[in-house]
Amino acid sequence: MTTTAVKYTPEGVRWIALLSLLTAVFLGSLDQSVANTALPAIGAAMQRTPAESVWVVHAYQLAVVAVLLPLAALGDRWGARKVFLLGMLLFNLAALGSACATSLEWLAFFRAIQGVGAAGVMSVNLALIQRIFPPEKLGRGAGMNALIVGLGFSLGPTVASVLLAFLPWPWLFGLQAPLGLMGLLFARRYLPRTEAAKTDAPYDRVLALLSAVCFASLVFTLSAIAQQQGVVVVVGSLVLMLGSGFCLLRRQRGHAAPVLPVDLMRRPLFSLSVFTSFSSFTTQGLAFVALPFFFQQQLGRPPLETGVLMSVWALVVAVMAPVAGTLSDRYPPAILGGVGLSILSLGMAGLGIMGVMGAEVxxxxxxxxxxxxxxxxxxxxxxxxxxxxxxxxxxxxSGASGMVALARLIGQASGAALVALCFNLFGPLGAGRAIMLGAVTAGLGAALSLARLRAR
Known part of the structure; x- marks a missing residue:
């Protein structure tokens, strides 16, 4: 397998190229939290139960996780630009389909298609940023990516609430299409052209299928635990995950560019960074699911104060992300990550201690x-x-970019499942226990980050 020399985007159009890419990243992040907020309105409009309505979210999540790594592998073979543009096009078309859906079944179908499109964007966006910015400025691009992901995720509930106050739920999806189309046109014009790796080996569709089954069943298992499904359902999905994972590893043995990038995970710095990311997003998943219950039920705060408190986290992240990106071009990521996750652990521990103090805080x-x-x-x-x-x-x-997105999604899903476990074990005090557990996972992430100082 051979590759050509990397060509970076000229400085004159670098930020336009980044803007076109981040438009799609923002819509993908915004879409996830918008759909969560809109579930009650969608269920009421279609006269379906909450348990049925949640498939609007599950279909999207399962599709994203299922095809993320196969699309990342295609990005290495076809070129990241081609996978990104196809994913963006599919996302926009499916958004229109979601807006026009006349039943929950059709809506879940189009949401799954949107998930495939979003996976096309997520699987290669960092690979494209690495083509836009040279190594000495890569931290700035990564910082902007982190900022946009955080803003999309945190602004979703507010955007959905405002729109639903004036418009029916289909507009939440329909309005994504024109923004996505604008981003697609700019991306087609300004994104750097990426060379595909030259190889005679055919793309292994069976590997792609095994990867899809393995990671979709993993997320389904976590969801089944969170929803307190029966033992048969949980064990069955767990067996499916383990079986497909075993077959996946066995079949891809010897591949130069495996779908599940075990070749990259053998690199200590890469694997430690992925596990650090997983720990941090598990903490985020624990926090974002548990904190609304914690503030309102354990500390007795009204919904408005809860919303303001949740926005503080998002706003500070928005301020810190570009600053951290610039710092990462000067200082070792192991130290910055270790310090950052230690501060996160301290903040989570402080919140957990407040659960003991009660409404006096x-x-x-x-x-x-x-x-x-x-x-x-x-x-x-x-x-x-x-x-x-x-x-x-x-x-x-592209394989590395796919692992970044996979670590984030699996971490967030794991955090949500752990919150459900805490509620089952501790009842009304479950939210506070979940917050303390988040302090532990953040501390573990800090230790993993600092371990990278010795990695090669």
Whole structure:
């Protein structure tokens, strides 16, 4: 397998190229949280139960996780630009389909197609950023990516609430299409052309199918645990995951560019960075699911104060992400990530201690702990993204980009499942216990990050 020399985007159009790419990244992040917020309205409009309505979200999540790594592998073979543009086109068409859906079944179908399109964007976006920015400026690009992902995820509930106050739910999906079309046109014009790796080996569709089954069943298992499904369902999906995972590893043995990038995971710096990312996003999943219950039920705060407190985390992340990106071009990501996740762990521990103090805690003290969480999380993300992408060889950047997205999605799903477990074990105090567990996972991430100082 051979590759050509990397050509970076000229400085004059670099930020236009990044803007076109981040438009799609923003829509993908925004879409996830918008759909979560809109579930009650969708269920009421279609006269379906909450348990049925949740498939609007599950179909999207399962599709994203199922095809993420196969599309990343295609990015290495076809070129990241081609996979990104096809994913963006599919996402926009499916958004129109979701807006026109007349039943929950059709809506879930189009949401799954949107998930495939979003996976096309997520699987290669960092690989494209690495083509836009030269190594000495890569941290800035990674910082902007982290900023946009955070903004999309945090603004979704607000955007959905405002739109639903004036418009029916289909507009939440229909309005994505014109923004996506604009981004697609700019991306087609300004994104750098990426060379495909030259290889005579055919694309292994069976490997892609095994990867899809393995990771979709993993997310389904976590969801089944969170929804307290029966033992048969949980064990059955777990067996399916383990069986397909075993077959996947066995079949891809000896492949130069495997779908599940075990070749990259053998690199200590890469694997430690991926596990650090998983720990941090498990903490985020624990926090974002548990904190609304924690503030309102354990600390007795009204919904408005809860919304303000949640926005503090997001705003501080938005401020820190580009700063951390610039710092990552000067200082070791292992140190920045270790410091950031230690601060996140401190903030989560402070919130957990407040659960013991009850309603006597001041609003300012809660906001301070949320700001610490946002500062730590924002300081970690950009340096860690840079570490992952620079530790992979040039011809495997799409595979590395796919692993970044996979670690984030599996981490968030694991965090949500752990919150459900805490509620089952501790009842009304479950939210506080989940927050303390988040302090532990963040501390574990800090230790993994600092371990990279000795990695080669």
């Amino acid at each position: 001041s609003f300012g003290l809660m906001a301070l702990c949320m700001a610490l969480c946002g500062m730590g999380f924002g300081l970690f993300q950009s340096p860690n993204l840079r570490a992952i992408m620079t530790s992979a060889p040039a011809h495997r950047t």
